Amino acid sequence: MFKNSIAWALLAMLWALPAQSQSNPANDTANGWIYEELPGYTLLHNLIANTSYALVPQGQVVTVSGNVPQISVPITAAAADTLDVLGFAELLSSNVTNTFTTGSSNILLANTSPCFTMSNNASAPYTFTNGTSTANNTIVFSANDPSLTPLQKVWWLQYLAYFYNEEKVALQTVLSITTNYNCIKIRVNSGVKDPYAIAWTQANMVTPQVYEIRTDTYAKTLITDAAAKMIAPNSAQDKTYTNVGEFHLALHGADVLLDTTPLSEGELYPQWQKIMNMVPGASLFYESEGYYKNRQVYRTDGLVSQSGYSNFPERYAARPDLALMDMIAIQYPTFQNTYNTTWLYNFAIGSSPHTMPANYECKDTLAMISNQIHCYGDEPFTPPATQVAPTNETETEDNSSSGDQSSSLSTGSKAGIAIGVIAGVAALGGAAFLFYRKRPTAEPSHNFYKMDDI
Template sequence: MRLAYLKARVIPFNAEGVICEEFGSIVIDIVGPGRLYGATNSCNGFTVTDVQKDQYILIDNLLAQKSYVLLPQGVSKPAGLNDSVIPVTVPISAAYADTLDVLGFAELLNISSSFVAASPDVVTAHTSPCFNFTGGATSEYIFTSSAASTANKTIVFSASDLSLTPTQKMMWINYLAYFFGKQNQALSISSVINKNYQCVKDRVTAGVKEKYAIAWTQAEPTANQFTLKDDTYIKTLIQDAAAVPVAVNSAQESNFSNAASFHIALQGADMLIDTTPLSDGQSYTDWLNIMQFTQGLDIFLDKEAFIQNKNVFRTGGLVSASGYPDYPERYAARPDIALMDVVAMQYPTFQPSYNMTWIYNFAQSGPVRQMSQLTNYTCGNANAMLQGITACDNLNGDPFVPPSTQVAPTNDTETENSQSSAPQGLSAGSKAGIAVGVIAGVAAVAGGAYMFWRKRKTFSEPSHNFYKMDDI
């Protein structure tokens, strides 16, 4: 227990403490000359408490059960705080990165230069051109996703927690901002991203009446294990894209050791997003074999829409020059892009000028783009990075109505709450394009078995030995 401090107040983003799934309105509290403070509702996984007006700030990571006291230069840790409360002198000028997803947030806050070093895996797998880890510099502060870390001056960054919705993950930009004195910028950026996300969500959910069913899968090629992913991020992202997440019911396990049972659980899926680790050069045919979809022996090849229409997608549509996917680095920071990708995957006419960022149609050998090909990727300019993602506002928020040329729903699927839905199947000619700046999210990524990505040289998903997908 921490000491009972006087005049302490938690500053939430929503004055009424609204629903956890919603971003809510922003409440700003001025606590000193020119000083602006804001923190998220505890639903997002952390709280920020201003103690005695500017003397110090307490940050509680509720997911990792870690606490930090932020102190100005020259100020010692207050007496009475537990030994477990970690003192941090702010603003931090140099930091070490031990998790990829913190980079996506740091980039938006324009503190890329503050991350002077990283673990070997982060150095190898990071995709953003805004970071330079070649100088060999070090820092006493380490940002990691592992709550088990015991290293001194470790700060646990839990935006990858599977219990968080897409917008809740994004709110961790405010958590990071406090350590670097960037609270004002974080409030502004999170507001813009939330506005983008909500506008897309409102338009598509208001107009789509018959919904596609989307399954998120992963297999472990060497262990004969299959997973139908259904964590909070995945389910919420798919639902916000006006689709039905294919999931087992609450009495069933989402992991399968029997391919036939796994195939039965996929019945009714119009589209499938997969994060199975593939080696360099492995093709869609190789993937079918890994998933044990065998010609002449499996009814799925004759019946299921995601097979018949070749609507099998992966999240490696944007990669570094060495083949590592950008999605694990930026998906948590940019849910607006992730949502647009899932919507565009289903409805290319939602915004015809939009090219998907992270998702691509693996079954149809969809295009993969390198980061170096992005002409509008700007370091050090958050406004530029936030612009041009969607044209949602230009359409006055009018409900999106799928064109009559879209193939009518063909399958029924059982959702987690046992409601039946008739999803729409995309025509075989509807391709998932992929471009740059926009998003994709669909990667509901999460995964138990999918622990590593390997490098990719072709259209197969790159795999590297770093990013643990359970952390997404």
């Protein structure tokens, strides 16, 4: 409690400082955006989309140099054409959430937060989008870019806040989330000595079917910060596979799979196994892998709205601390005994998503953040001895190997075995693939989404 008090006291001191004396750590090109304070207005640069905006106070007329769209701030009405902007807006005041009066049809359907009362019939002078539009009425919001780390994404809260004159509120919230994230990262990494290996996978339902292992900066950083190793092809290899045997081999050593394959309504783990060509009893080598034999396959849609849409695409970028806690909790449930995962759930053991509570409140952001995570960074976490040990011979993104290093097989022998396995499994997998592609197809359930959307 004393340590938490110190952290909050420091945040309070920062809050009390005059705005002009504060050095804003958000003004870092690594975050994907920067700002310039110019006479009479602020120039905001989205470096990812290569767009800029001149933010002019309401009612004032200033001369803006260059061909830059002018936006009167604070914005009084806006539309949403990207789901994640709503997750960030929810962390600001009701003055911000109330401005979102409309959205595109898919956003109106998929929005999970009761903090917004958007309508099909409303109009708005500005639209937040994640595209590359340069139209005067669009504002590109690029927080979902996969090249950003989890903590770089959260700084887009302040980017959004500039359009509403709420930079100070945003800064306090970002620093609080960052404090949570860094604390739990330090605690788990200082105590875990024998890490698990996690792969983030997806099968895309096209013809021929494509299997993908996620390799982007966001996924890699989140997994690494959770004291785990990422199973992924190295930079010289493909991250997508049309050969199911090669895909299975690339997952060798994975203790946990985090999967976002689009599924049809009512499809559960057995149907997912068929899609991934991991058929029980086929005696293929994946049956000895940790993720398979220990049934450690998770999905990200563990929190859904009353109408069944996943909350993860809307809020994951705005709350990296919860995303990291989830990643730690699926490995070490005792890390924080009071924490229940927000988005991740064990799909392989038949767990079900939970619905957002009917009494969900849209206020007091900092109180909510402080109540969700309790961390003391100077107390390293020690995994319980009863936990299943990580799989040996784990091939990670840098081609390094963990586990038992005393194997009697030479590198050449292992390569020969691998080639043989690929050839054999490719034949079996090809036959299984042709068989299971005959299964009736249905429209994907709205609970699930493409990897590109997260």
